[in-house]
Amino acid sequence: RSPLCHKPMKVSMSQNQSYWASVNAEVDDHLARAIPVRPPLSVFEPMHHLVFAAPRTMAPALCIAACELVGGQRQQAVAAASALHLMHAASYTHEHLPLSDRPRPGPTTHHAFDANIELLTGDGIFPFGYELLASLDDPSGNNSERVLRVIIEVTRAMGSQGMVDGQYLQLNCSESDSDGSFHVGSRNRVREKKVGGLYACGAACGAILGGGSEEEIEKLRRYGLYAGITREMLNGVGREENGFLEMVQGFRSLALKELKDFSDGKVNTISTLVDASFCYV
Amino acid sequence: RSPLCHKPMKVSMSQNQSYWASVNAEVDDHLARAIPVRPPLSVFEPMHHLVFAAPRTMAPALCIAACELVGGQRQQAVAAASALHLMHAASYTHEHLPLSDRPRPGPTTHHAFDANIELLTGDGIFPFGYELLASLDDPSGNNSERVLRVIIEVTRAMGSQGMVDGQYLQLNCSESDSDGSFHVGSRNRVREKKVGGLYACGAACGAILGGGSEEEIEKLRRYGLYAGITREMLNGVGREENGFLEMVQGFRSLALKELKDFSDGKVNTISTLVDASFCYV
Numbered sequence: 238r239s240p241l242c243h244k245p246m247k248v249s250m251s252q253n254q255s256y257w258a259s260v261n262a263e264v265d266d267h268l269a270r271a272i273p274v275r276p277p278l279s280v281f282e283p284m285h286h287l288v289f290a291a292p293r294t295m296a297p298a299l300c301i302a303a304c305e306l307v308g309g310q311r312q313q314a315v316a317a318a319s320a321l322h323l324m325h326a327a328s329y330t331h332e333h334l335p336l337s338d339r340p341r342p343g344p345t346t347h348h349a350f351d352a353n354i355e356l357l358t359g360d361g362i363f364p365f366g367y368e369l370l371a372s373l374d375d376p377s378g379n380n381s382e383r384v385l386r387v388i389i390e391v392t393r394a395m396g397s398q399g400m401v402d403g404q405y406l407q408l409n410c411s412e413s414d415s416d417g418s419f420h421v422g423s424r425n426r427v428r429e430k431k432v433g434g435l436y437a438c439g440a441a442c443g444a445i446l447g448g449g450s451e452e453e454i455e456k457l458r459r460y461g462l463y464a465g466i467t468r469e470m471l472n473g474v475g476r477e478e479n480g481f482l483e484m485v486q487g488f489r490s491l492a493l494k495e496l497k498d499f500s501d502g503k504v505n506t507i508s509t510l511v512d513a514s515f516c517y518v
Numbered sequence: 519r520s521p522l523c524h525k526p527m528k529v530s531m532s533q534n535q536s537y538w539a540s541v542n543a544e545v546d547d548h549l550a551r552a553i554p555v556r557p558p559l560s561v562f563e564p565m566h567h568l569v570f571a572a573p574r575t576m577a578p579a580l581c582i583a584a585c586e587l588v589g590g591q592r593q594q595a596v597a598a599a600s601a602l603h604l605m606h607a608a609s610y611t612h613e614h615l616p617l618s619d620r621p622r623p624g625p626t627t628h629h630a631f632d633a634n635i636e637l638l639t640g641d642g643i644f645p646f647g648y649e650l651l652a653s654l655d656d657p658s659g660n661n662s663e664r665v666l667r668v669i670i671e672v673t674r675a676m677g678s679q680g681m682v683d684g685q686y687l688q689l690n691c692s693e694s695d696s697d698g699s700f701h702v703g704s705r706n707r708v709r710e711k712k713v714g715g716l717y718a719c720g721a722a723c724g725a726i727l728g729g730g731s732e733e734e735i736e737k738l739r740r741y742g743l744y745a746g747i748t749r750e751m752l753n754g755v756g757r758e759e760n761g762f763l764e765m766v767q768g769f770r771s772l773a774l775k776e777l778k779d780f781s782d783g784k785v786n787t788i789s790t791l792v793d794a795s796f797c798y799v
């Protein structure tokens with residue numbers, strides 16, 4: 238038995254894969270409609286390109302799955318899921334900007350646009366993401382408190398205590414890695430703030446929008462945190478670290494523990510995110 | 519008579535100056551409390567520095583003045599006014615980043631931090647500004663619709679159709695200026711999108727939060743647009759352009775025209791923003 242396998246599923250893996258595929262397709266479709274390639278091309282072409290060129294994560298899909306798990310409708314979470322990808326894409330773009338005080342990126346980082354345009358496009362994508370979130374408000378649906386709460390969740394996940402903190406730590410990490418002084422605790426903090434924070438935010442936002450209880454929201458937030466970290470590690474990031482497999486297994490167990498009180502059959506689907514054989518990014 | 523003087527004030531200039539001074543002091547105070555210099559210093563020190571080092575505008579003060587003009591209380595607009603300065607400061611910081619594909623800034627642009635830190639700090643200030651806005655919500659005050667509307671106003675003013683568009687146009691402007699092909703229409707579009715858009719947003723947000731009518735909101739939005747442009751020109755930006763004084767006078771008249779239906783005595787104070795002898799930035 239692989240140390241990464243887990244208890245048998247009630248539904249088949251292919252059913253789960255098709256669930257995630259349909260959720261991801263819905264997010265893609267929403268993004269494509271929200272960011273068409275239309276005039277002025279100087280603005281929308283780079284925006285469209287950078288949004289779709291950024292590596293996908295499962296955080297938006299988790300947002301929708303969490304919403305459905307607590308009894309909400311998929312449509313309640315699609316815009317927030319799209320906004321999460323926008324935030325991630327803008328952040329990823331800025332993270333790869335060729336700044337004059339860091340080495341130019343290697344040939345593996347392809348830049349389709351000038352650095353100035355990539356900087357500005359990132360700065361344009363962030364507010365567009367917040368606009369999508371604020372537009373979730375449906376005056377007849379009386380959901381503005383939920384929408385405002387989701388906005389605060391996203392600002393915190395992306396801000397100086399979240400994603401930006403993780404990027405800052407990682408910057409220090411790459412600098413100190415050359416002399417080997419960067420230890421596993423710091424690496425895990427980067428994971429917690431970056432990928433973990435994004436997934437945690439996605440899960441919490443989905444649960445909020447779907448009308449979950451406070452307890453469900455917090456359980457799903459923690460599930461997202463551990464699931465994001467587990468997924469990144471399953472994708473091989475950091476595999477050279479000591480005790481890597483044990484760490485993955487540890488995060489995976491922490492993730493699954495948060496799901497044990499959910500009785501709905503959908504819990505099997507959501508749990509496949511931390512499955513080693515799961516084939517999405 | 520200077521071409522820039524206008525009709526006599528009912529209240530003295532010194533009273534108006536002290537009004538603006540007290541409003542600006544309140545915004546500063548709010549910002550200082552919102553962004554204390556506290557641990558982790560690596561995050562809060564650059565944030566505090568860049569927020570207070572960015573040039574001040576009167577857009578936050580106009581937000582508060584517009585709120586009061588339509589009958590609102592100053593406290594309803596202070597957080598939004600602070601958020602507007604945060605957005606401006608983050609945007610200003612990114613605009614002055616030393617990117618590898620543009621010339622390094624001259625000795626007049628002082629950089630207290632590495633480019634990486636300035637990029638990340640800007641990326642941290644934006645979400646913090648949105649968080650301040652979303653936190654304006656007071657469940658007992660039943661104002662969440664207004665808060666969401668203000669968030670959308672700010673995203674549009676800052677996004678790819680607003681500030682970012684202006685920065686993009688200005689980038690092209692500086693490139694084409696060397697061969698003299700950039701004309702006054704483009705310069706005015708930069709003014710409209712950058713400084714004009716910031717002031718228009720400030721005025722509209724203040725009017726929304728203060729409970730103004732749709733007509734008042736739109737009049738104040740247009741007042742802000744023209745007032746922002748007028749102020750920038752009064753500060754001398756673009757004075758080498760042909761017909762500069764006539765243009766300033768034109769924008770100033772457009773601004774004042776928007777105020778003529780407001781009967782409140784406070785209209786005299788708000789109108790001093792476009793007065794040539796007004797001494798704030």
